[in-house]
Amino acid sequence: MRRLVWILAVALPATVLAHLLAPGIGDLGTLLGPAGTLEHRIMWELGVPRLLAALLTGAALGVSGLVLQLTLRNPLAAPELTGVNPGAVLGILAGLTFGLFPADSAGGALAAALAGSALGGSATWLLTSRDPGRAIVYGLLGSALLAGLVTLLLAYQPSRFGNALRWLVGSVQGRVxxxxxxxxxxxxxxxxLIWAGSAVLGVLAPGDDHAAGLGLRPGAARAAALTAATALAAGAASLAGAVAFVGLVVPHAARWLAGADPRRTVPVAALTGAAAIAGADAVAQFADRLMAGAEVTQRLGVPTGVVTALAGAAVLVTVARRAAHVPG
Incomplete structure (x- = not known):
């Protein structure tokens, strides 16, 4: 319980505050003060939407990863490892390459991400319908195939590489x-909706026999849960692109904070994911200020996905070493 209070009362507010102050434009007084100043307009029209995009992306990825891990009964299940996130990015880039929607269209990006994530995820679900434990194997193979298609799109129209880089690496910069x-x-x-049906996730997690014994139709319940996870991952991708490791690491942190009951872990995964992306993007903005002369910062900024990839890799290495009892 103390862990849960810590994340709600300390970690999340701290990341929100750090995110707002990271660009060095102003402070909370500037944001809450008179609306006539340039600093206030910049913070309100650029800083606050970017913060909200980070919070929404993190919440979506955290809950999506939790649903995938519970439904597939695999601790390594995550949007980026099951073909869902790579499919969403492929859908967005395909839509942009062939001019199906304008580059600044939020609705077009969401529709394309949803179509791509459904394509990438459904292939994995169909191949693993009888053996959910192998979802990661097929997911990785599918993700490799989708990555190859993304490369083909970039080769088809290399002039869009600058815009594509934001989707490939993952960033909330420029969100308004x-x-x-x-x-x-x-x-x-x-x-x-997932929180309302979290009891079903708790019944489905132990296995199909357990779920069927309690009167649940495992196939239909799993399909509904995977649809919800795919929809959330598509929403996250439409805002930030391919942000790595959050959907994998956050569900484990949520269970560590709140226990195994999905009725508690679903909201905690949302809050923890929101704090993770907001914190990562704050670090990215601080790094962006330090690298102000670099060409990448002039075009894209330090991507949020770079920070989450480095932090997520460090967390996974630490967990793996402890699990293997390797001396530090």
Whole structure:
């Protein structure tokens, strides 16, 4: 319980505050003060939407990863390892390459991400319908295939590489209020729906025999849960692209904080994921200020996905070493 209070009362507010102050434009007084100053407009029109995009992305990835791990009964299940996230990025890049929607269209990005994630994820679900434990194997193979298709798209129209890089690495830079309109309701609605059905996840997690013994139809329940996880991952990808490791690490942190009951771990995964992405993006902005002269910062900024990849890899190495009892 103390761990849960810590994440709610300390970690999440601290990451939000760090994110708002990271660009060095102003402080909370600037944000809450008179609306006429340039600093206030910059923070309100660029800083706050970027923060909300980070929070929404993290919440979506945290809950999506939790649902995948419970449904597939695999601790390594995550949107980026089951073909869902790579498929979403492929859908977005395909839509941009062939001009199916404008580059600044939030609705177009969400629709393309949903189509791509459904394509990437459904192949994995169909191949593992009788053996969910092998989802990661097929997911990795599918992700490799999708990555090859992304490379083909970039070769087809290399002039779009600069814009594609943000989707491939993962970043919430440049998100404004227009990008949050429908996506806000999409992600929030799916999280609330999953929370309302979290008891079903608890019944499904021990296995199909256990679920069937309690009167649940495992196939239908799994399909509904995977659909929800895919929808959340698509929403996250439409905002930030391919942000790595959050959907894998956050569910484990949520269970460590709140226990195994999905009725508690679902909201905790949302809050923990939100704190993780907001914190990672704050670090990215601080690094961006330190690297102000680098060319990458002039075009893209330090991507959020780079920070989550480095932090997630460090966490996984630490956990693996402890599990293997390797001396530090």
């Amino acid at each position: 209020w227009e990008h949050l309109g429908f996506t806000w309701w999409w992600i929030t609605g799916w999280i609330l």
